[in-house]
Amino acid sequence: MTTSTLPLTVGDTIPAWEVPITPTLVVSTAISTRDFQDVHHDRDIAQAAGSKDIFVNILTSTALVERYVTDWAHQRTGHWDTEVRGIAIRLGAPAYPYDTLTFTGSVESVEDGVATLEVTGAVSLGDHVIGTVKVAV
């Protein structure tokens, strides 16, 4: 696999990306990740368990972080060949329907051919995910 150079400098910021959270998004992403836990598709059960509503599952939080970074890399280089080496996230506030999940990010370090990007996904209740993405450069 060839990897085009992703021109990254420490401190570069990634433009914000806003994801409107809908019931359809929560359900379709949970099912497409083969996660059938009821709190991701059944509001009655989610509320009975003390949640405000159904909420985005962890595999989807990771997948959206991945998309945020690779879409941005594509915009910068015109290529889709960015190699994601790892995604590490810490989970915070739940992402409920009718909220907006806003991703922001920046380049934290570039060394030994790997860039570490810091990414935050925030909802109205606070940070939903805080994490790092490692990409080959």
Place this chain on the structure above:
Amino acid sequence: MSAAAADTGAHERIMAEAERIEALGEAAEREARDPVNQPTINNWLEAMGNTNPRWQAGEAPPSMAQVWTMYGLGGKPPADDPLHGMMKVLTDEGYTAVLGTNCEQEYRRTLRVGEQVRVTTALDSVVGPKRTGMGEGYFVTSRNTWYVDGPDGAAEVVATMLFRVLKFIPKGAAS
């Protein structure tokens, strides 16, 4: 069930079980239900709104690694699964609630359509009891390793994941 916090023997029992289960190492090996396949990738791409053309040309998105070995609807962990074994220990001691706190995935390479993936689970650590905003609990960290067997039969690690949950007594729970 009485609150574990009041039970001085609970911590010793929990840590003894943690030590026993950690010593099992990688266990509960499972095969993915299906090989890496385009229809499953397509469903995921649609749901995520991901338009990367690489994922329509024979490779699977890295963060789908875990998807291939999800239990599915009605699927159950094997009896010897280290994570679920540890969760049961804590549930039985009164730590009934669970919350995912960290997920750290590393990808060695992208998977290719047609590859058959399998996964193992190990208990990495159990730390506690800790007082948290959610209530008193233990942080349970498990480690998954995904493998593909090469044509020569050699097992290749393709991805790994550290997954941490807080297993806790909800604040305000009756003691």
